[in-house]
Amino acid sequence: MTATARAPWVQSERFLQVVIPLAVGLVLLGAWEAVCRAWDVPEFLVPTPTRIAATLAADFGMLMGSLWVTLKITFLAFALATVVGTLIAFAFAQSRWIELSFFPYAVLLQVTPVAAVAPLVIIWCKDTTLALTLCAAIVALFPIIANTTLGLRSVSPGLASLFRMQRSSRWQTLRRLQVPSALPYWFAGLRISCGLALIGAVVAEFVAGTGGQGAGLAYQILQAGFQINIPRLFAALALISATGVLLFWGMLAATRLALGSWHESMAKQER
Amino acid sequence: MLAPNRNHAVPVVEALSACKTYGNGTQALAPTDFTLMPGEFVSLIGPSGCGKSTLLKLVAGLLSPTDGRLRWWRGGAEALDEPGRRLAFVFQEATLMPWARVAENVRLPLDLHHVARTEGDARVATALARVGLSRYARHFPRELSGGMQMRVSIARALVTEPDLLLMDEPFGALDEITRNRLDDDLRRLWSERGLTALFVTHSVYEAAFLSTRVVVMAARPGRVFKEITIDHDGPRDAQFRASPAFAEICRTLSDALLQASLASGPDQFETDAEVQP
Numbered sequence: 001m002t003a004t005a006r007a008p009w010v011q012s013e014r015f016l017q018v019v020i021p022l023a024v025g026l027v028l029l030g031a032w033e034a035v036c037r038a039w040d041v042p043e044f045l046v047p048t049p050t051r052i053a054a055t056l057a058a059d060f061g062m063l064m065g066s067l068w069v070t071l072k073i074t075f076l077a078f079a080l081a082t083v084v085g086t087l088i089a090f091a092f093a094q095s096r097w098i099e100l101s102f103f104p105y106a107v108l109l110q111v112t113p114v115a116a117v118a119p120l121v122i123i124w125c126k127d128t129t130l131a132l133t134l135c136a137a138i139v140a141l142f143p144i145i146a147n148t149t150l151g152l153r154s155v156s157p158g159l160a161s162l163f164r165m166q167r168s169s170r171w172q173t174l175r176r177l178q179v180p181s182a183l184p185y186w187f188a189g190l191r192i193s194c195g196l197a198l199i200g201a202v203v204a205e206f207v208a209g210t211g212g213q214g215a216g217l218a219y220q221i222l223q224a225g226f227q228i229n230i231p232r233l234f235a236a237l238a239l240i241s242a243t244g245v246l247l248f249w250g251m252l253a254a255t256r257l258a259l260g261s262w263h264e265s266m267a268k269q270e271r
Numbered sequence: 272m273l274a275p276n277r278n279h280a281v282p283v284v285e286a287l288s289a290c291k292t293y294g295n296g297t298q299a300l301a302p303t304d305f306t307l308m309p310g311e312f313v314s315l316i317g318p319s320g321c322g323k324s325t326l327l328k329l330v331a332g333l334l335s336p337t338d339g340r341l342r343w344w345r346g347g348a349e350a351l352d353e354p355g356r357r358l359a360f361v362f363q364e365a366t367l368m369p370w371a372r373v374a375e376n377v378r379l380p381l382d383l384h385h386v387a388r389t390e391g392d393a394r395v396a397t398a399l400a401r402v403g404l405s406r407y408a409r410h411f412p413r414e415l416s417g418g419m420q421m422r423v424s425i426a427r428a429l430v431t432e433p434d435l436l437l438m439d440e441p442f443g444a445l446d447e448i449t450r451n452r453l454d455d456d457l458r459r460l461w462s463e464r465g466l467t468a469l470f471v472t473h474s475v476y477e478a479a480f481l482s483t484r485v486v487v488m489a490a491r492p493g494r495v496f497k498e499i500t501i502d503h504d505g506p507r508d509a510q511f512r513a514s515p516a517f518a519e520i521c522r523t524l525s526d527a528l529l530q531a532s533l534a535s536g537p538d539q540f541e542t543d544a545e546v547q548p
Binding site: 162163 | 331332333352358360362363364366368369370371379380382383384411412413
């Protein structure tokens with residue numbers, strides 16, 4: 001709080017958090033450009049950043065269309081995983097027996113590679129969007145289940161005794177104690193899962209290999225690879241990475257909004 | 272002042288040969304008889320492992336006795352919470368909900384009992400005023416000092432207008448000046464409200480200052496070793512703390528505590544402490 005009054009704006013935490021990574025990025029891109037030019041690296045091996053940017057601008061319409069397809073699947077999968085994962089976690093937290101019976105299968109879901117399951121899902125589901133959404137949701141599901149279950153169980157023993165002494169109902173304990181206690185864990189799960197949903201969406205599309213109208217970024221990468229259009233491949237790759245970073249930042253902002261007022265991890269350090 | 276009338280009044284709590292053995296075989300409390308009369312302020316002191324926290328949790332109903340029984344106002348636990356039979360517990364730590372503001376924390380017991388909004392508001396305001404925290408109603412717990420958090424915890428206990436106030440070393444982690452101030456406040460609240468209080472502490476000074484009666488306990492097995500009644504009718508204030516009478520009470524308590532330590536069984540590692548079940 002006092003930092004803004006005392007220190008110049010250059011030292012403000014937020015400014016540093018944005019500017020320093022940005023500066024590092026620019027330096028690295030500059031070095032990349034310089035190396036490619038100095039050694040005359042052929043475009044089909046490593047294109048220069050400026051070439052990639054030019055391709056991104058030239059193919060903007062097509063790439064944005066694909067990005068939209070990938071984003072749609074990512075968001076649908078993330079939403080599905082969030083709802084299903086949270087519900088499963090609630091069931092686990094309500095009864096040891098349910099957790100004991102089903103947790104191993106949740107793990108099974110996590111350790112089975114989505115690339116191996118995707119062909120089956122695609123055969124079973126007529127609708128491609130649904131199939132891809134399911135595959136991506138499977139990838140994103142486990143962190144939400146594991147984190148939320150842990151959170152619902154991580155109630156301070158003192159507060160639990162207090163609620164017991166006040167003879168609170170199961171519902172009251174859940175709503176007033178377990179859910180707020182679990183929120184930081186839930187958000188931690190969401191932060192991991194939003195990235196996984198994107199990865200799942202891309203991987204599933206690779207496996208599905210769908211083209212035409214509903215082609216996502218994975219399809220663009222595949223096509224660009226076949227055509228040895230490496231600048232476009234890089235452009236698609238850059239879009240996927242940028243999307244992942246933005247998703248993560250979005251979740252971080254949401255976490256800060258929800259927990260900022262009370263949780264230690266989100267509280268500003270007083271100096 | 273508020274001397275308990277042992278002849279007519281109904282005891283607030285009776286432990287009848289109540290004992291507690293934890294699952295790992297530790298006998299935390301040997302069969303114990305203990306009575307708490309209305310208006311008493313009783314402190315439990317003793318070496319670690321003497322079962323004072325166990326006895327307090329039995330009285331709170333947080334633990335069930337392995338054998339023997341407890342009665343509250345001559346009845347079972349099911350009649351607790353009715354008007355005139357309310358109890359409140361103050362933990363070692365403030366035990367506040369970090370996500371809720373001070374006022375919401377204090378309101379919690381009322382919310383759990385579905386007390387109406389407007390009535391709740393008034394009672395929360397009164398409880399916060401009693402502990403001198405009216406200005407901090409909108410703060411979050413992490414913005415308060417340890418002593419202030421403890422006062423919020425006491426306000427949360429008082430908001431239900433309890434008849435029996437149970438405290439488990441509530442001020443143990445605080446510095447001496449803060450602790451003395453809170454002891455002053457507590458003693459004042461007790462005399463104003465006509466509460467009955469059961470207080471676990473490590474400090475003979477705290478016990479001497481607050482209590483009408485001190486129960487000294489011994490360990491291995493945990494048991495009541497000696498009971499000392501403190502007859503001091505004058506006000507308990509800073510003057511009392513500096514008086515020869517206070518020093519005398521402290522000496523008596525210290526002697527009893529030392530004897531209790533000597534009478535405690537050998538301190539074996541695996542049987543030490545009040546192990547949680």
